[in-house]
Every structure is written in C-alpha cells, then in structure tokens.
Amino acid sequence: MKIHYECIACAVNQAQKIVEMSTEDVAQRKRAMLFIAQRLGEFFREDSIPATDGGRLFLELYAFLGNDDPFGEYKRISTELARDVAEDIGRVDDLRTALKLAIAGNLIDFAVGYDPKKIEEDVLSLASQELYIDHSNELFSELGNAKSLLYLVDNCGEIYFDRIFIERICEEFPGLKVYVAAKEGPIINDATVEDLREARFDEIAKVVSTGSRLPGTPLEYASSEFLRLFERVDVIIAKGQANFETLSDLKDPRIFFLLKAKCNPISRELGVPRGSMVCVRGKY
Amino acid sequence: MKIHYECIACAVNQAQKIVEMSTEDVAQRKRAMLFIAQRLGEFFREDSIPATDGGRLFLELYAFLGNDDPFGEYKRISTELARDVAEDIGRVDDLRTALKLAIAGNLIDFAVGYDPKKIEEDVLSLASQELYIDHSNELFSELGNAKSLLYLVDNCGEIYFDRIFIERICEEFPGLKVYVAAKEGPIINDATVEDLREARFDEIAKVVSTGSRLPGTPLEYASSEFLRLFERVDVIIAKGQANFETLSDLKDPRIFFLLKAKCNPISRELGVPRGSMVCVRGKY
Structure with missing residues (x-):
C-alpha cells in the first residue's frame, strides 16, 4: 500500500510521541522535531510505503535522540x-x-x-x-x-x-x-x-x-x-x-x-x- | 515567541485541515501533503515564529492548491x-x-x-x-x-x-x-x-x-x-x-x-x- 495523504501528519504525530517518550528536556525535544521537519521530505514521496518509510525515519530519529528503544x-x-x-x-x-x-x-x-x-x-x-x-x-x-x-x-x-x-x-x-x-x-x-x-x-x-x-x-x-x-x-x-x-x-x-x-x-x-x-x- | 517542539506537528495537522477543506480529491490532497513534507524544513528553524512561518507555509500551500481561501x-x-x-x-x-x-x-x-x-x-x-x-x-x-x-x-x-x-x-x-x-x-x-x-x-x-x-x-x-x-x-x-x-x-x-x-x-x-x-x- 502506497502512502495516503493522511500518512504525513500521522508520521509527524508519531515522531512527536517518540520524542516525548524519549526525553523530558524540551530543548532536546525541539531539536529532534526540527530534525524531523528537515528530513521529512526525504522519506515521504509519491511511492512511499508509510510503515517502511515512516519506520526508516523513526530509526533515524532514535539515532538522533541517542535512544534505541523509546517505547x-x-x-x-x-x-x-x-x-x-x-x-x-x-x-x-x-x-x-x-x-x-x-x-x-x-x-x-x-x-x-x-x-x-x-x-x-x-x-x-x-x-x-x-x-x-x-x-x-x-x-x-x-x-x-x-x-x-x-x-x-x-x-x-x-x-x-x-x-x-x-x-x-x-x-x-x-x-x-x-x-x-x-x-x-x-x-x-x-x-x-x-x-x-x-x-x-x-x-x-x-x-x-x-x-x-x-x-x-x-x-x-x-x-x-x-x-x-x-x-x-x-x-x-x-x-x-x-x-x-x-x-x-x-x-x-x-x-x-x-x-x-x-x-x-x-x-x-x-x-x-x-x-x-x-x-x-x-x-x- | 519562538517555536516550541509541539509546533511542527501542529502546523502539519493544520496543513492537513487546510487540504481537506480545499478539495475532496484524495489524489490532490496527497500531492499537497507531499508538498508540505518537502517544504516543511525550509519554514521551521530554531528561531521560527510559529504563526509567521506556519502562515508563510500555509500561503504557499494555498498557491499550490490553487485555492485562495479554503476556510x-x-x-x-x-x-x-x-x-x-x-x-x-x-x-x-x-x-x-x-x-x-x-x-x-x-x-x-x-x-x-x-x-x-x-x-x-x-x-x-x-x-x-x-x-x-x-x-x-x-x-x-x-x-x-x-x-x-x-x-x-x-x-x-x-x-x-x-x-x-x-x-x-x-x-x-x-x-x-x-x-x-x-x-x-x-x-x-x-x-x-x-x-x-x-x-x-x-x-x-x-x-x-x-x-x-x-x-x-x-x-x-x-x-x-x-x-x-x-x-x-x-x-x-x-x-x-x-x-x-x-x-x-x-x-x-x-x-x-x-x-x-x-x-x-x-x-x-x-x-x-x-x-x-x-x-x-x-x-x-
């Protein structure tokens, strides 16, 4: 299944949840969400699979946050x-x-x-x-x-x-x-x-x-x-x-x-x- | 007031609302949300003012959608x-x-x-x-x-x-x-x-x-x-x-x-x- 229009906002909302589960520090949360804003366009294209490309983005976010298992x-x-x-x-x-x-x-x-x-x-x-x-x-x-x-x-x-x-x-x-x-x-x-x-x-x-x-x-x-x-x-x-x-x-x-x-x-x-x-x- | 971490997801959710108010066509909605994914990083930086830079992004989205007043x-x-x-x-x-x-x-x-x-x-x-x-x-x-x-x-x-x-x-x-x-x-x-x-x-x-x-x-x-x-x-x-x-x-x-x-x-x-x-x- 290829990406639908709702998948973009859903991925960003999930990213925010990951960030919130990862750290209480609002300055680090802000850096991480700005990182998502910068990288989003690389991961979501016409033919993206939401789970796959969202997942790839989240793994990059994990690395950025230095947290390998926020959940x-x-x-x-x-x-x-x-x-x-x-x-x-x-x-x-x-x-x-x-x-x-x-x-x-x-x-x-x-x-x-x-x-x-x-x-x-x-x-x-x-x-x-x-x-x-x-x-x-x-x-x-x-x-x-x-x-x-x-x-x-x-x-x-x-x-x-x-x-x-x-x-x-x-x-x-x-x-x-x-x-x-x-x-x-x-x-x-x-x-x-x-x-x-x-x-x-x-x-x-x-x-x-x-x-x-x-x-x-x-x-x-x-x-x-x-x-x-x-x-x-x-x-x-x-x-x-x-x-x-x-x-x-x-x-x-x-x-x-x-x-x-x-x-x-x-x-x-x-x-x-x-x-x-x-x-x-x-x-x- | 500078951007806080929650402002990124909020702007993307608002963009989705704009897109939904603008057109019923899911293919056009998808193109518009992919446009947002591509442009997001340009508008949101460390020193962004959420209303101003979010507003600039929304005006670009209006132009992309060819709809000057979705609301x-x-x-x-x-x-x-x-x-x-x-x-x-x-x-x-x-x-x-x-x-x-x-x-x-x-x-x-x-x-x-x-x-x-x-x-x-x-x-x-x-x-x-x-x-x-x-x-x-x-x-x-x-x-x-x-x-x-x-x-x-x-x-x-x-x-x-x-x-x-x-x-x-x-x-x-x-x-x-x-x-x-x-x-x-x-x-x-x-x-x-x-x-x-x-x-x-x-x-x-x-x-x-x-x-x-x-x-x-x-x-x-x-x-x-x-x-x-x-x-x-x-x-x-x-x-x-x-x-x-x-x-x-x-x-x-x-x-x-x-x-x-x-x-x-x-x-x-x-x-x-x-x-x-x-x-x-x-x-x-």
Whole structure:
C-alpha cells in the first residue's frame, strides 16, 4: 500500500510521541522535531510505503535522540498487562473465535492506565463481533492442505493473544510446521524476536526474525534467510496495519491479513468502514 | 515567541485541515501533503515564529492548491452564528466582563454544528470565569490616560464579541481614538479588513489592515503605513495566540495580550496552566 495523504501528519504525530517518550528536556525535544521537519521530505514521496518509510525515519530519529528503544517502558507495562489477561482467558476452543481474539488484541492499547479486568471484557467483546470481510473459512481450508505457516506478529502486548490463536491452530492442524516472525530489534511498540521468546513462543513454533527492525514486513529490507522462508511457506498470516501496508501490493493469495482498519487510509484501501475488523486474503 | 517542539506537528495537522477543506480529491490532497513534507524544513528553524512561518507555509500551500481561501465557507457560517449570538447578548455594562467576553469569543469554534443558544451559554459562562493573569486594571488605567488604542483582532466570528468590548471602551473613554486592525487577505480562519467592514466596525473605530495576510502581527511583514500607526499609538490590545506569538518578544508595555492559552507552547511560555484565560501586559 502506497502512502495516503493522511500518512504525513500521522508520521509527524508519531515522531512527536517518540520524542516525548524519549526525553523530558524540551530543548532536546525541539531539536529532534526540527530534525524531523528537515528530513521529512526525504522519506515521504509519491511511492512511499508509510510503515517502511515512516519506520526508516523513526530509526533515524532514535539515532538522533541517542535512544534505541523509546517505547521500552511502555512495552514492558503493555506486555505484563496483556500476559495477565491472556493467562486469565486461557484457551479458546473455537478456531474462528481465537482468530478474532488475535485481531481484538491489536485494538487494545494496553499501557494507558488500563484495568486488566476491563481489557479482558473489551477483548472478549470485540472477539464476539462479526468480521466485515471474512475469508477465515478459506484460511482454515488452506491451513488444512498446508505443510507450513508463517505468522507475522505486530505489537508487543497482543502477541499473547496471537499465542492463544497459534496454539489452537497447532491443535487443529497437527501436521503444520509453524514459524512466527517478529522484528530484529525495537521499533515503536512492535514485538521483537526477544519478546516472542519471553512469551515462550519457542514451545509452540519456530521463532524467526524478519531480519529488519522496520514495522511490518518490508521484503526489500528483510534478511535473505527470512526471504527464503517467506518464499517457501504455504500460508502466511499477517497481523496488523503495518504488515498490510508492506505486503498488500504483492497480491499474494498465500497471505491472509488480520487487522482492524484503525485509520482512514487502511479503510479506504480495503473499501471497508473505519473500525472494521477483517480477515482478508492477499489476492482479494 | 519562538517555536516550541509541539509546533511542527501542529502546523502539519493544520496543513492537513487546510487540504481537506480545499478539495475532496484524495489524489490532490496527497500531492499537497507531499508538498508540505518537502517544504516543511525550509519554514521551521530554531528561531521560527510559529504563526509567521506556519502562515508563510500555509500561503504557499494555498498557491499550490490553487485555492485562495479554503476556510471561506467555514468563516461564512462562523460569522453568521457569532453575529446572531452577539446581537442576542447586545450590550455589556461592565468593562471587565466585556473584556472577558472578547476572550471567551476566541475559545468557541463556531462552525461545527453548534447550536446558537449553546454558544451563547458557553460564551457567557466563560466570561464569568476568573482570569489566571489579570492586568486588566492596568489596561483600563492606561486607556484612561491614552489618546489612541490599536486593537488587533484574531479570528472571524469572535470579532462580533470584540465589537461589544470596543463599544464599551468607546463609551468609557470617549476621547480615545480607536483603530482596529485585521489581515489584508484570508489566512486560515482569521478576520480580514473586509470582515471588519462587514461587521460595521467602521461605525465605532478606524479599520486598518496590518498590510499582511500572515496570522498575528509580524511587524517584518507589515505595511509601512501600519508600522507608523503601530509605533505611535499609546495602547495596544492584541487578541489570541498568533498575536502573542508575533509580538511577545517585543516586551512592549503598551501591549496587552488577551487570550486563552489553548496549547502547551503558549501556556509554557506564559507559565500558566493550559486552558487559562489571561489579560497580560507585554512587559510582564
């Protein structure tokens, strides 16, 4: 997905959030935002992919700020909260409900003074809602015929809900070889391979790195090892907006995007109302 | 006032609003926001004045969009609403209440499906609140000794509340020569000299142009005629944030800033909580 007009302001607003999470010093914040003003035009062009080029800009901002993980504390709190809630939910018997739970996990912003009881209610209530586009039957049918699945996670806390879904997939399709991929290092609130290991994904799947810290799965920045895996797997589940942004142009029927259309560009691209939850096949 | 770190994202968000008000065509919106991304660094530097340099950027954006007044329709609706409410309020006997009414007028965003009855309630309720910094006694004492007053207005709708205040000033200080200044041409939702004439300011004061379309009163862009007036008047009342941004560095004791600190940079600069209403003397 190429950049939409709203992506510019969104990236600048995210940059400001990064700066605020990085330092309390208003003089340093000002230097950093002036740096963003100077560099913005280099990163955003007609054909930019918002997640990729925004991510590249953010990594330059991290270097400028001398802070390699501004969201570190936010991620730590989110992870604890999500883990507690996921433990409480335990297992989900129905595969489609588990799929919707994984999408619902993506909606919840865990680290804003959120009561775990309330998170649990919200996640379960969202998981009971209908999908606006629902290719999950096709997904499950493909999984029934597949030998391998690559699962691309998105944010840190939500991986505990991905884990519940993946466990259910492993039970339903016991012959399936499952790979779960996350980022090589920290970028905004995305899950890293380290986060996957901490969440004990090693016990249920093979944990792999995209080879890049960029949000989503921009193949031109992936490691050759990851690329080989990506090319040979039978089915790919891609969670969240950044994975959609970086992979939707492939029109690859192996990919199933699981996301909530949180912003206008994504909902415009998918042709769904903003806020819709979807499970949409790559070639749709 | 020099730029603060939040001003960059704020300017980009305002640019997006301008673009959205200008055209429904998403392709044109995208080209315009990419133009902003390319030009941003030219306008925002260490010493930028947010209103001035943001305003210069917006005027370039107007030219790029081929739309000289994107807020035209918004301003028309705001003006009608504010005029009706001000007519309903009629006259205000107490000078300080009239001053606070003028500040309160600045707070209300008139054109968002607002019920006139509700506007009236909100404006009057705000006008009954205390000022966080209150140099109004000094202002009235200066006006008692002055021969001339220059009143710098801010947004379009609120000028109808300024008019009530100015009428009260004229009654209280009948010897005073009053000049009311607005922008030479449209910029965002600022009042122009044409708006002042439409609101019949000619009947109570001398209407003048700053000689510039830029928000606030950036003297380096003012006409020489305006500059001569600015230099010779005894007292200046400057409404709103943009006038504060462009004139606060002068530390001119003739100036009294009347505003609500709507954003963090302004409240940080004034040392008041965000949301405070103030009447603060230039040399404070």
